[in-house]
Amino acid sequence: MDSKEHCPCPSFPFPQSPHVEVEQDILRSVQSILRELDGHHPGLQCDQGMRRWTLHKKIDRNPISCDILIKILVKELEKAERGDNKHYIIPLLHTLMYTIIKAPYISDNLYERVYDFCKKLLTLPKPYCIVGLDCAMKIKNERAVPGxxxxxxxxxxxxxxxxxxxxxERVFVFLDPDLISESVCNSLLYEVHAAQGQQxxxxxxxxxxxxxxxxxxxxxxxxxxxxxxxxxxxxxxxxxxxxxxxxxxxxxxxxxxxxxxxxxxxxxxxxxxxxxPSAPGSASLxxxxxxxxPNPNISFYLWTDDDLIRKELFLYMRPASQSSEEPEGYNDQTRISVVSTDSGIEGDLPSATDELSCSSSDKESSRLQRRRCIKIKIPVLISAVLAPNTCEASTANISGTLHRKSGLIIENAPRPKKLYTARIVVLGDDRVLGRLAKAYYSLRKSEARRPLLTVKADLQFYYIPVLDLQSLSSLTNEHTTLNRMECCEVSMYLGKVDPWYESNVNTLCHMIPKLATMPSAPSKQLASDPFITDVTSYYARMGMQPVCFQIYKVKIHFGDITRDPVEDVFLTELKADIQDQMIQKESTLTKKKVNMESPGTDILISYIKTSLSSREKEVNTLLHSSRLLMKAIPTDETEDLVCLNVSITEVTKTTNLSGRSFSTDTRMIRTSNIKINSLEHKTFTVCLDKDSRRVYNSVIRMEVFPCLEPNYCMQKIKVMQLSPGVQEDVGLTKYMSKSLFLPINTFAGIIQ
Structure with missing residues (x-):
């Protein structure tokens, strides 16, 4: 045999088909997203958060690749579900669902494959089963009714x-002009207008x-x-x-x-x-x-009025015919008018059972019957409509007995769908969240007395961190250096518990201020590829799993007895420093001398100790302290106990050969209820939520406790009026949330 027969033939590279090239390109994009979730970012991190956006832009340019992407995503989801990469599931699932919404056409077999996988997630713990159930229901509807x-x-x-x-639905974006510079506000506004010009x-x-x-x-x-x-x-x-x-x-x-x-x-x-019908001979396309x-219509507001959110919600939901009829002080002028048909005669009303069972036409035609004049007990479901958000957080109890990972993810319970959905997005650091918590408490308080907004609208809250160094330097002390670790604790915590929030939302923290450095001339690229607007729209559409943060109330007493106590709320932290000024009162010379030598003051602390066993233990202690710091946001995602982490700077006197000196030590306590009283002539300076605009001076006593849900308080008052001797929760109060939580929407909630 000729030796040439054994020589291998020279191999020539055959060009790959376009279909194979598209598939390999999409696979590389999906794998880069997975590496980003693992924290493995090849090269620089400047493009972090843009991989998901770039992938969907590829699909928009080539609609044939939708099927390819869906098959790849399902395959990666099945691998993640079988393996140890559970943190891939929700990001891939959201990418899959967003692709299905935008896809021009999907075959029935592909729908079936996606639906079968979503059903598998029902056997997993929270939040996978919650997100999986929501996706399975949407896929079932989409399969029967495409589009x-x-x-x-x-x-x-x-x-x-x-x-x-x-x-x-409407997206409301609130910008605090004191926290975000004018150049950043103008850049955001220009991009939104450029993106919505063709819509x-x-x-x-x-x-x-x-x-x-x-x-x-x-x-x-x-x-x-x-x-x-x-x-x-x-x-x-x-x-x-x-x-x-x-x-x-x-x-x-x-x-x-x-x-x-x-x-x-x-x-x-x-x-x-x-x-x-096309003309004969014409080519079919x-x-x-x-x-x-199209991106949703986004409305921007400069948050100059503390009551602006409530006013804009009212303008959004009222009928157009009333646009010129409502006075400016609508909240004080609007009343719900109820016409009474009760003649006062005990038999001029139908029986309770007949009233609930008969139809509206039967009620109109039925004759009046006599019965005893007693109060009809409203069913729980009807009462829950009058008390908004009653059943939505029924698993949430008082702080100190709650765990973030066990009961704070609001499940998608079946309830009547409201006609309006208001998606409220706030931009800024922790200070804007403190302001949002205060506005939310005010809104819930007014709605408890007279429900107007929450019975019509579903309120959804979103948070996009923005660290604007230009505005930050103008509101903080020049000797204080603040970074993202100190100013954006909430966003950092959300990024730890939800990796998809970290990849898509937290990346905007420094990217949005960079818009202000771009040329002010109109740009076609900015109008065609509005990155900030697209990511905000994606977050508002797909971020439906809230993480709830306890709102705390503080009651402040002042050294001046002529001033009334003040109540306020905070979300992230309360800081109290000892002031140098003294209360004007008589004191001995010796006492003055001792206090001028020693920093701080004697304080009496009374608190209820918080523990994992939920056993309450009241503690009273006397300390000489110069500073207190109460943190409500946990520093570690594994710390799931809802409470205040209070650090107290304790000053201790020491005597040595060189003379008298003072040493400081930090004492840590966990509590949800705490009272602090200054026993000497020095007062506190109290700052809420790191905001220099929310500072109280000359404070001698303060009480901190979880802020109660106003609807619960209102219902509790009604129960106590009817049954003065009843102390425990009865009736509707058993199903209501006691504490007031601020729900911030994320993509996954809290991943365990």
Missing amino acids: LSYQRMVISEQSLGSKVYAHQ TPTACMRYVIAHSMQAALGDQCDVQRLQKTLQDKPTDVLESCFQEVVAAVELTREEASADRRRHAERLGKIYEKIVT KGLHSIPL
Whole structure:
């Protein structure tokens, strides 16, 4: 045999198909996201947080790659579920769901594969089972009615005014001008306006029609031709087509046995009416095309008025006909008028059972019957509507017996869906969260007395950390150097318990101020690729798992007896320093001399010790201290006990050969209820939430305790009025949250 036969033939590299190249490119993008979650960032970290955004931009440019990405994500999810990489699950799942919402068309087999995986997550602990259940329900609806999520999202966010789907959403962004410089505010405002310049109501209607048609019909829908036809139609005709498509989609959703094939036939008939048959010989442009998902309408507000959130929510939810009728002081002027039909005769009302069972028409036609004049007990479900957020946090008890990881993730309990959703986004550091907690407490307090807003709207709170060094230097002491570790404790804690929040939201902390350094001239790239706006929209849409933070109340007493005590709330910390000034009162010369020599003052501390066993132990101690610092945010994600970590700087006198000196030591205690009283002539300076605008001077005594839910307090007062001798919670109060928590939305809640 010839030796040449044994020589290997020279190998030539064959060009890979475009499909393979796209698949490898997407796989590399997904793997880079996973490495980012592990903390392994190749090269510099300047692009941290942009990998997810870049991946979705690739899908927008190439809609055929949606199926490839979904298959890759499902495969990676199955590997993470089987292995030890559980922290991959929720980030990959959110990426998957966002891809499905934007996808032009998904086959039924692929829907089934995603649905089967989501059902597997129900066997895992929180928060995986909660997020998995929510995704499984959405996939089930999307599989039967393709395009449902996209349609409802655009209608509600753009307020398109559908007759069959009237839900509305709005994103409110509040900027504190004292915490964020004017240049940063202007940069954010410019980017939002540039991104929303093309999002007219008519354009959004065309997006909804085209996406619903393509999601149902697939490549049988000529999207380019459909969009051109819709663009040529008058506004009234376009709106009529929009209403018809939305009604068809919602009709399929309401059917008991929703069928994808029947839904495609229904939309196919509407498609044939809109798109006229093509002329003979004309080329068909059928195929999958990318349809933009417009960002929600974002409203920016300079938070100059402490009551601004409540005012804007009221303006958002009141009917347009009342826009010029409400006075400026609406909260004090508005009253709920109830017409009494009780004649005072005990039999002029129907019986309790008849009242709850008969229909409205029966009530109108039925004759009056006589019965005893007694108070009808309102059912729990009806009473819960009058007391907002009653059942949403029923697992949350008083602070000190709570653990963050065991009961503070609000589950998606089935409850009546409200017509409005207000997504409140605050930008800044911990100081803006302290201000938000105060505004939220004020809102809940007014709603407990007269519910107007919370019975109509679902309030969702979001937090984007922004560390603006320009504004930070103007509000802090020049000798104090503050960094992100000190100013953004809440965002750092959220980043530790939710890696997806760390990757997508915490990266904006320093990126947003960089916008102010960009050229002020209009940029086409800024309008086409608005990174900050896109990430904010993604966070508002997908961040639905809240982490609840206890709000604490402080009652402050002053050295001047003519001043009344003041009550305030804080979220992150309370700092108390001893003042040098003295209370004007008589004292002996010896006492003055001793106090001038020794720093600090004698204080009496009474507190209830917090322990893991939830056993309360009251402690009284006398210390000579110069400073107190109460921290409400845990420094470690493994520390899940909800309480205040109080550090007390204790001053101790020591005597040696060189004379008398003083040494300091830090004593740590855990508590939720604490009272501090100055026994000498020195007073405290109290600062709340690191905010120099919330400082109290000449304080001699203060009491700190968990802030109670105003609805609970109101209901408790009613119970005590009816039954003065009852001390424990009875009736509706048993199901209500005692403490007031500020829920900050994240992507996963707290990952254990």
